[in-house]
Amino acid sequence: MQVEIDEPRCVAAGHCVVAAPEVFDQRDDDGVVVLLDANPPDDEHEHVREAALLCPAAAIIVRDRGGAP
Ligand code: SF4
Numbered sequence: 381m382q383v384e385i386d387e388p389r390c391v392a393a394g395h396c397v398v399a400a401p402e403v404f405d406q407r408d409d410d411g412v413v414v415l416l417d418a419n420p421p422d423d424e425h426e427h428v429r430e431a432a433l434l435c436p437a438a439a440i441i442v443r444d445r446g447g448a449p
Contacts, residue, residue, distance in 0.1 A: 382442075382443040385413055387412060390413045
């Protein structure tokens with residue numbers, strides 16, 4: 381799994397951090413998402429997918445290796 385962030389879209393809602401705190405963090409000053417792990421381990425995939433679904437700005441892009449996004 382490859383994770384990307386479309387940072388300009390992020391509205392700092394923070395849902396991603398709640399869903400997958402090992403993969404996402406937020407900047408202290410403006411709350412914009414920080415990607416901690418662009419290649420999360422298998423046991424984080426479900427959390428990352430949940431984060432992508434919850435993100436109100438659709439700023440989280442998830443690609444499965446070798447497949448279409
Ligand atoms: S859930 Fe989306 S909008 Fe909210 S902080 Fe994460 S990436 Fe940004």
